[in-house]
Amino acid sequence: MSDHPLSGTGVATGHPVHANLTAPGLVQHALVRGEGRLSADGAFMALTGQHTGRSVQDKFVVDDPEVTNEIWWGKINQKMAPEKFQGLSAKVRGWLGERPVLFTQDLYAGADPAHRIRVRLVTTNAWHALFARNMFIRPLRRDLPEFEPDFTILHAPEYEADPAVDGCRTGTCIALSFAQKTILIAGTSYAGEIKKSIFTVMNWLLPARGVLPMHCSANVGRHGDVALFFGLSGTGKTTLSSDPERALIGDDEHGWSDKGVFNFEGGCYAKVIKLSRDAEPQIWDASHRFGTVLENVVADERGNLDLDDNRFTENTRSCYPINYIPGLAPGGQAGLPKNVVMLTADAFGVLPPISKLTPAQAMYHFLSGYTARVAGTEKGLGKEPQATFSTCFGAPFLPRNPEVYGRMLEERIQRDGADCWLVNTGWTGGAYGVGKRMSIQHTRALLRAALDGSLAKVEFVQDPFFGLMIPKSVPGIPAEVLNPRESWADKAAYDRTAAELVARFEKNFETFAGAVSEDVKAAAIKAAA
Numbered sequence: 001m002s003d004h005p006l007s008g009t010g011v012a013t014g015h016p017v018h019a020n021l022t023a024p025g026l027v028q029h030a031l032v033r034g035e036g037r038l039s040a041d042g043a044f045m046a047l048t049g050q051h052t053g054r055s056v057q058d059k060f061v062v063d064d065p066e067v068t069n070e071i072w073w074g075k076i077n078q079k080m081a082p083e084k085f086q087g088l089s090a091k092v093r094g095w096l097g098e099r100p101v102l103f104t105q106d107l108y109a110g111a112d113p114a115h116r117i118r119v120r121l122v123t124t125n126a127w128h129a130l131f132a133r134n135m136f137i138r139p140l141r142r143d144l145p146e147f148e149p150d151f152t153i154l155h156a157p158e159y160e161a162d163p164a165v166d167g168c169r170t171g172t173c174i175a176l177s178f179a180q181k182t183i184l185i186a187g188t189s190y191a192g193e194i195k196k197s198i199f200t201v202m203n204w205l206l207p208a209r210g211v212l213p214m215h216c217s218a219n220v221g222r223h224g225d226v227a228l229f230f231g232l233s234g235t236g237k238t239t240l241s242s243d244p245e246r247a248l249i250g251d252d253e254h255g256w257s258d259k260g261v262f263n264f265e266g267g268c269y270a271k272v273i274k275l276s277r278d279a280e281p282q283i284w285d286a287s288h289r290f291g292t293v294l295e296n297v298v299a300d301e302r303g304n305l306d307l308d309d310n311r312f313t314e315n316t317r318s319c320y321p322i323n324y325i326p327g328l329a330p331g332g333q334a335g336l337p338k339n340v341v342m343l344t345a346d347a348f349g350v351l352p353p354i355s356k357l358t359p360a361q362a363m364y365h366f367l368s369g370y371t372a373r374v375a376g377t378e379k380g381l382g383k384e385p386q387a388t389f390s391t392c393f394g395a396p397f398l399p400r401n402p403e404v405y406g407r408m409l410e411e412r413i414q415r416d417g418a419d420c421w422l423v424n425t426g427w428t429g430g431a432y433g434v435g436k437r438m439s440i441q442h443t444r445a446l447l448r449a450a451l452d453g454s455l456a457k458v459e460f461v462q463d464p465f466f467g468l469m470i471p472k473s474v475p476g477i478p479a480e481v482l483n484p485r486e487s488w489a490d491k492a493a494y495d496r497t498a499a500e501l502v503a504r505f506e507k508n509f510e511t512f513a514g515a516v517s518e519d520v521k522a523a524a525i526k527a528a529a
Contacts, residue, residue, distance in 0.1 A: 005017045005019035005020075005104045006102075006104065006122065007148060007149075008120060008148055008149045008152055009093070009104075009120060009122050009149075009152045009154065010089070010093045010152075010182075011093050011096045011097050011102070011122055011154070012093075012097050013096070013097040013098075013099070013102060015097075015098075015099065015100050015101055015102065016100075016101045016102070017101075017102045017103075017104060018101065018102070018103045018104070018126075018129075019103075019104045019105075019106070020104065020105060020106055020144055021103065021126075021129065022133075023130060023133065023134075023290070023291040026103070026126045026127070026129055026130040026133070027044055027126070027130065027290075027291075029101075029103070029126035030044060030046075030125070030126035030127040030130065033125075033126060035125055035126060035127045036127055037303065038303060039288070039294065039297075039299055039303040039304075039305055040299070040302055040303035040304045040305070041288035041289060041303075041305075042289065042290030042291075043287065043288065043289060043290065043291075043292040043293070043294050043318075044127055044130065044291075044292070044293050044294065045294045045297055045299060045303075046127045046189075046191075046293060046294070046295055046296075047295075047296055047312065048188075048189040048190045048191070048295055048296055049189055051172065051188040051189060051190040052190060052295075052296050052312060052313035052315055053190060053192070053313065053315045054190065054192055054193060054196060054396070055172050055174065055188055055193070056076075056396055057169060058168065058169055058170055058172040058173055058174055058187075058188075059076075059077075059078065059174045059175075059176075059396070060077075060078045060079070060080035060167075060168065060173065060174065060175045060176070061073075061077040061078070061079065061080065061175075061176050061177075061178070061399060062080050062081075062082055062085045062175060062176065062177035062178070062179065062180070063079045063080065063081060063082060064082055064177060064178065064179035064180070065082075065179075066179050067178050067179060070400060071399055071400070072398060072399060072400055072401045072402070076396055076398065077398075077399055080167050080168070080175050081167055082177075082179075084166055084167030084168075085167075085175055085177055085180075085184075087165070087166065088161060088166040088167070088168070088173065088175065088184060088186075089154065089175075089177075089180075089182060089184055091159075091166075092154050092156050092159060092184055092186060093154065095156055095159050096122060096124070096154060096156055099124050101124075102122060102123070102124065103122075103123050103124070103125065103126050103128070103129035104120060104121060104122050104123075104129070105120070105121045105123075105129050105132045105133050105136075106118070106119075106120050106139060106144055106147040106149070107119050107120075107121070107132060107133065107136035107137060107138060107139070107266075108136060108137040108138075108139060108266075109136055109137065109198050109201070109202060109264050109265070110137070110202065110255065110262065110264055111137060111250075111262040111263045111264070111266075111331055111332030111333050112255065112257065112262035112333055114257075115206060115209060115211055115255055115257065115262070116137070117150040117151060117198075117201065117202070117205065118147060118148065118149050118150045118151075119136060119149060119150070119151050119152075119153065119198060120147075120149035120151075120152050120153070121152075121153045121155060121194065122152070122153065122154055122155060123153075123155035123156075123157075124155070124156065124157065124158060125157065125189075127293060128155060128157070128189075128191055128194065130291075130293055131191040131194065131293045131319050132153075132191075132194055134266075134267040134291070134292070134293060134319045134320055134321050135194070135195050135265055135266065135267040135269060135319055136198070136265055136266050136267065137265065137266035137332070138266060149181075150181060151181045151182070151183065151198070151201055152181065152182050152183070153183045153185065153194060153197065153198075154182065154183065154184050154185070155185045155194060156184070156185065156186045156187075157185070157186070157187070157188060157189040158189075159186045159187060160172075160186070160187050161173040161186050161187055170187070171186075171187040172186065172187035172188045173185075173186045173187060174186075174188070174193050174197060176197060176200060176201070176399075178201075178204055178399070183197045183198075183201070185197065190295075191293070191295060191317075191319065192269065192317070195265075195269060196396070196397055198264075199213075199215070199253050199264065199394075199397045200397045200398075200399055202253070202255070202264055203394075203397055203398055203399055203400065203405075204399045204400065206255055207400060207404055207405070207408065210257070210258070211255045211256065211257045212255065212256040212257075212405065212408040212409060212412060213253070213254075213255055213264075213405070214228065214230065214253070214254050214255070214256060214394075214405075214409075215230065215231075215232075215252065215253060215392070215393050215394030215397060216228045216229055216230040216231070216237065216252075216253075216254055216393070217229040217237040217238060217240070217241035217248075217249075217250060217251045217252060217254075218241065218248075218249040218250055218254050218261050218263070218334070218337075219241045219242075219243060219246040219247060219248050219249055219329070220246060220247050220249060220329050220334040220335075221245075221246050221247075221451060221452075222245075222246075224334070224335055225338040225339070225451065226249070226260070226261055226334045226335055226336065226337045226338055226339075227241075227246070227337065227338065227339040227340075227341060227451050228254070228256075228261070228337050228339070228340045228341060228418075229241050229341045229343055230340070230341065230342045230343060230366065230393040231342065231343030231344065231345075231371065231393055231425075232345075232369070232390055232393055232394070233271060233315075234271060234345055234371075235343040235344060235345045235371055235425050235426075236343050236345075236425040236440075236443070237251060237252060237343060238251040238252065238268060238269075238270045238271070238283065239270075239279075239280050239283065239440070240341075240343070240425075240443065240444070240447060242280065242282045242283055242325060243444070243448075244281075244282070244326075244327065245448070246327075246451075247327050247328055247329040247334075248322070248325050248327065248328050248329060249261060249262075249263050249328075249329040249332060249333070249334050250263030250264070250265055250268075250322065250332060251265075251268040251269070251270065251322075252265065252268070252269060253265055256336075256337065256408075256412055259335075259336075260333060260334055260335040260336050261333065261334050261335070261336070261337060262332060262333040262334075263322075263332035263333070265322070265332075266321060266322055266332070267319060267320060267321050267322050268283075268286070268318075268319070268320055268322055268324075268325065269317055269318075269319050270283045270286075270287070270317065270318045270319075270320075271315065271316065271317060272287055272294075272297065272307050272316050272317065272318045273307065273308075273310055273314050273315070273316045274307060274308050275287065275307045275318075276440075279440045279441075280440075282325050282326065283318065283325075285324070286318065286320040286324035286325060287305070287307075287318040287320065288305070289320065289324060291320065291321065291324075292318055292319065292320040292324070293318070293319040293320070294316075294317070294318055294319075295316065295317040295318075295319070296312040296313050296315070296316050296317070297312075297316045297317075297318070298311055298312065298316075336416045336418075337412075337416060337418045338418055338419065338451075339418060339419050339420075339421065339450060339451050340362060340413060340418045340419070340420045340421070341420075341421045341422075341423055341447065341450070342357070342362070342365050342366065342393070342420070342421070342422050342423065343371075343393075343423050343425055344370050344371045344422065344423070344424055344425070344426065345371050345424070345425050345426035345427075346370075346371075346424045346426035346427060346501075347386070347387050347426055347427060347431060347432040348387065348426075348427070348431050348432075348497050348498075348500070348501045349426065349427035349428055349429065349430050349431045349432070349434070349435040349484065349487075349488075349497070350431075350465070350484055350485075350494060350497050350498040350501055351422070351424040351426070351466065351468075351484060351501075352422075352424060352463065352468060352470045352482060352483065352484050353423065353424050353428070353438055353442060353443060353446055353477075353481060353482065353484075354421055354423050354424075354443075354446040354447070354450065354455070354470075354471065354482075355421065355422045355463070355466075355468035355469055355470050356419075356420070356421060356455075356456075356460060356468075356469040356471075357420040357421060357422055357468075357469075358420070358523060359410065359413050359414055359420065359519075360517070360519040360520045360522065360523035361420070361422075361467075361468075361523040362409075362410075362413060362420035363406060363409065363410045363413075363516065363517075363519075363520045363523070364509075364516075364520050364523045364524055364525075365422055366392055366393070366405075366406055366409055367391050367392065367402060367403075367406045367512050367516070367520075368389055368391070368505060368508055368509070369389055369390040369391045369392055369393045369394075369395065370387075370388075370389050370504075370505065370508075371387075371388060371390065371393075371426075387501075387504065389504075389508040391406075391511075391512065392405045392406065392409075402512065403512065403515040403516075406512075406515075406516070410517075410520075419450075419456070421450050422468065423443065423446070423447065424438060424484075425437075425438050425443055426438060428481065428484060428487045429487040429488060429489075430488060430489075430493075431497060435487075435488075439481075442477055442481055445474075445476055445477060446474060446477065449474060455471060455474065458471045458472065458473060458474060459471070459472040459473070460472060461483075463483075464528070465498040465499070465501075465502055465525075466498075466502065466505075466525050467523070467525060470482060470483060485498075499527065502525055502526070502527050503527065505524075505525040505526075506524075506525065506526055506527065509524050509525070
């Protein structure tokens with residue numbers, strides 16, 4: 001227990017405050033309060049109502065004078081006037097103080113003590129407190145009495161903001177004030193907003209400390225070789241980093257400092273729609289345990305999970321402590337990266353399953369951030385994937401200009417000598433609806449060959465459309481898989497589709513071409529003359 005569970009939050013209440021309950025206590029409260037039910041294996045199952053993904057259009061950053069010149073303003077970071085934030089935060093604090101019970105959790109973000117922040121969550125729901133407890137790093141019990149937050153999350157999922165008064169778009173509002181070190185989350189029960197708000201904070205703080213914050217998973221081999229996996233939701237970051245032959249550092253958010261890589265989190269937030277026990281046994285096992293939180297997952301009356309059922313959303317999620325995955329890297333930290341992997345789910349089906357990148361190409365693809373957004377990850381998407389470009393593989397979470405992160409990545413790749421790869425986990429043999437999804441077995445085999453150094457020894461050929469270096473042959477992988485054009489029955493259709501994607505890359509490059517080096521400009525994908 002904290003001696004002052006609401007210290008630093010501005011919330012005052014005469015009602016009970018349950019501070020830093022462990023998983024059994026939180027599950028008990030959640031069940032008694034009717035917040036959800038247990039699966040047959042003991043995982044807590046919650047439904048999030050109308051919001052089953054992030055509400056990206058309802059995210060705001062407060063236009064505080066001390067930070068306004070450094071924020072990347074626009075559709076990603078919409079301005080909220082300081083006085084509007086003051087008014088809304090006062091109302092949210094008052095509303096929280098009137099609730100019959102509150103739950104707080106005191107947690108860390110950042111496994112490296114030199115770069116971590118202290119976070120205090122105040123929420124009305126026990127299951128949201130359990131989510132945060134799973135997701136972030138839990139302090140030692142002896143450290144809790146003196147815990148004082150660096151940032152506070154005021155989580156009011158049942159509170160509806162007033163757009164006419166509060167300076168927001170709808171009754172849902174996620175507002176961050178870097179000056180006041182406060183995050184408001186109102187009008188949405190989707191727990192991912194808690195996680196991503198803190199990622200945004202780390203993306204703000206760390207560059208000023210010379211640390212690159214990254215939307216990536218990371219693992220480490222037996223010989224200390226660290227690999228990073230960049231990619232948006234649905235591209236395979238969590239799946240591919242959970243490799244029994246390598247120790248997991250973390251599945252989603254990391255920092256790259258002068259001494260190595262460290263996880264921001266203490267848990268995993270895995271997408272589990274159509275999760276396969278054979279292909280992803282570690283995530284499967286973790287999702288069938290007490291203490292795990294399952295969001296919008298379907299089960300029968302006895303609690304037996306049906307992970308193929310998407311009746312609530314495609315964006316079904318499992319949130320569990322990272323120690324549910326066997327073979328972890330000690331302390332969520334490891335050395336400097338040896339391999340940097342950029343994952344894309346190519347809905348056009350024209351990119352190769354793996355290709356070697358030069359440092360300039362790596363910078364280009366990092367700033368491009370091409371993938372296909374998978375249905376359900378963001379509110380408003382349809383049932384089919386949509387081709388998109390999300391700079392730095394995480395544009396929705398970047399408070400600073402993307403070039404800040406791009407330059408830092410380029411410097412670290414060159415300084416630390418990391419090898420870079422582009423991996424397509426999307427479609428092959430045709431575009432979405434015609435082709436099929438890449439084999440997870442093939443992807444794992446190619447990645448292991450890249451990470452153990454054997455892939456660098458094979459012969460490479462250059463792809464004529466994208467300028468990528470493709471391995472000519474890899475033991476155990478069919479040649480037509482390695483060269484995407486050969487997997488298409490209609491070669492002319494492949495050529496047309498590849499040319500269409502090249503044009504999209506060219507158009508997107510216009511948004512950042514003026515801020516990159518000549519080497520990166522030369523590495524850009526462009527149509528043949």
